[in-house]
Amino acid sequence: MTATAEAEPEVGAVESFTVTLKILRHDPDGLDGREPGTEYWEEFEVQAHATDRVLDALHAIKWEQDGSLAFRRSCAHGVCGSDAMRINARNRLACKTLLKDLNPARPITVEPIKGLPVEKDLIVDMEPFFASYRDIMPFLMASGPAPERERLQSPEDRERFDDTTKCILCAACTTACPVFWTDGQYFGPQAIVGAHRFIFDSRDEGEWDRLEILNDKAGVWKCRTAFNCTEACPRGIEVTKAIAEVKRALTSGEV
């Protein structure tokens, strides 16, 4: 009933190849005589198909070779934001990165995203990231009695913040930011994206509360426009542009 390549390998067979993954492991339990927290590289070889993603290769390792390999994943098609990781030195979602697009002739390196405490293998502590998101008050603020029907908003006003509504909180942008890596205080690009989504929403009245927060020394002025965040975003959000719009609002005093 399903469309699988295995059913009739001779017709329409999907190209198959061998790929090596070089994974940065982190052992929190201290097994095999290691100190708890030891980091080490480990290589795995897996058979892959042309349609396989890095997540498929990680599953092949976990399910067939080493069940202790730990990583987060859920939806497996780029909408839940669980599996951001550093693949060949670039932040990406493992479920959205096809192996064939990575030059499978060479080992593919896989590391946890940088700048957040590593908990085990590719799993990091997301709490500092979510704390920054909470800090910018990411919820609609509107005064007065709620209207009986919906608040009206023109398609043009709706379009103004469309790009930043796409954020899935995967942390690929924030953990690609060189300022975030070295500065423990910086909110990071995602928090600014999260704020942008409300600052430029015509229904919201909390824009100056948020802009005030982002005007802080841990805020938007830390950005050095390295563009790493925009390149890292798996949703194609123009993060650097959003940050620039927030900076402009602060300098001009107009939203």
Add this chain to the structure above:
Amino acid sequence: MTEHEYDVVIVGAGGAGMRAALESSQRAKTAVLTKLYPTRSHTGAAQGGMAAALANVEDDNAEWHTFDTIKGGDYLVDQDAAEILCTEAIDAVLDLEKMGLPFNRTTAGKVDQRRFGGHTRNHGEAAVRRACYAADRTGHMILQTLYQQCIKQEVEFFNEFYVLDLILDGDPQAAADGDEVAVAGVVAYQLSTGEVHTFRAKSVVFATGGAGKVFKTTSNAHTLTGDGMGIALRAGLPLEDMEFFQFHPTGLAGLGILLSEAARGEGGILRNSEGERFMERYAPTIKDLAPRDMVARAMANEVREGRGCGPNKDYVLLDLTHLEPKHIDEKLPDITEFARTYLGVEPYTEPVPVFPTAHYAMGGVPTNVNAEVLRNNTDVVKGLYAAGEVACVSVHGANRLGTNSLLDINVFGRRAGIAAAEYATSIDAGPALPADAASRVEGMVTSLRETVGGSGTERVAQIRKELQETMDMNVQVFRTAESLAEAASVVRDLRERYESIAIHDRGTRFNTDLLEAVELGFLLELAEVVIAGADGRKESRGGHYREDFPTRDDENYMQHTMVYSTPDGLRMDWKPVVVTKYQPMERKY
């Protein structure tokens, strides 16, 4: 072991769980336990829209919506529940808008609406624009908006806490009709540490989502393993209508990744290998916008009769090439990107290979319209609630209409949150947790840990693969007594082999190897329930199609299946459908 105490514990942080939390946390001390992070929940993968008869773009009303829901569900819908769903739909959408949800807008600035399968004007005259939407990211926007409101209300979350047991005071099967059985709490496994926690609670809300991973080809997340349904079954509670599983017509061929029905709502057309718009033969009036069960069956039938496409002739094509690229970008940006990313197909110029994918469990933990969980056909478990895909109210009957699930989680999530909090504040104290409350979970965790390096030779992933393959082969769009017997035999064998599994991770922290073994246990038991229901229902209705009983049999089967797990195996019972004013009629579109 750590002990906690709350008025209300909500299990699951998708749309239903967070909608419940927003109500409950205003009224009572509430904790939300989730095995993921809230924003990872699969509500976020829902695409096309949320139905409500706002009548913002054309004439519409809740009664038409109710009728469509009942007819779409092939008359297995409980009609009192459908009336509530469709009447409260309007406020459910307006509430989300007031919370800040960025809906697409009409030129007048109102929430925009579009067409979706099975939603019609005046009892089937023509397709109606009823789905409120935000591009093809409606679920994402709902999940984000609810999470944002939870942040605002400072809802207390326990992230990556995997609930594994439900503690009841009283035996739900041994108790006589009318006797009180009440909830005492839940037991959870903390993924980051391996520690077991007990949560005493006056009320518990299950909002754990679906079980799509019993099938191989599915739109569901890896984490949708039917945990809540499995826990309820093990606690002695029945599961309702589990034979009804929705196969969404347009999964990316071979991968199962969902391409929203909105693609057809916006004008997309299904074609076979001859280029024919074959839905004209199956549903002459609304064609490609027929309900999902009919479209999925039609697609499978085209393939069976040799009109499939591709080298293996095993899929059909979703054609969007006649739509303006600008229109596609505005209304369907994500799904067209999926086609590009995963199949390398450019939807502007090439049709997209699609085939049905296991999508949604219409059945689940039975509840009444107040989201109270039933322990038999009439008695509720005091303090226990369920909402969303884990639950069966039943508003979807034998086949859910597209956009009614995002509606369901909001309407019944809200109802569950209010009811749970009101019950919790109305009683002084619920039952105490027994001293050995954690023993079952601790025993399960310990015995799985002991399999590391033991004599077990079976791998979790291998058993899961074989389970999913037999379910796809034998329990999918077409079913027969023989195929179901074959599946039952395979699953029986797999359950035996499951006793000999070995896991490989010796660690206590983030032991996802252990987690997957637990999840597989639930999947195996739920597969048996699906098969038992499908075997017992000797008719064809909605998503359940028996080739050996190809017609609907209203005389014998205007009833829900209720399957119980007992020491002697599964026991099947029946519960009559609630009919208010819509008598069953032939389902033509």
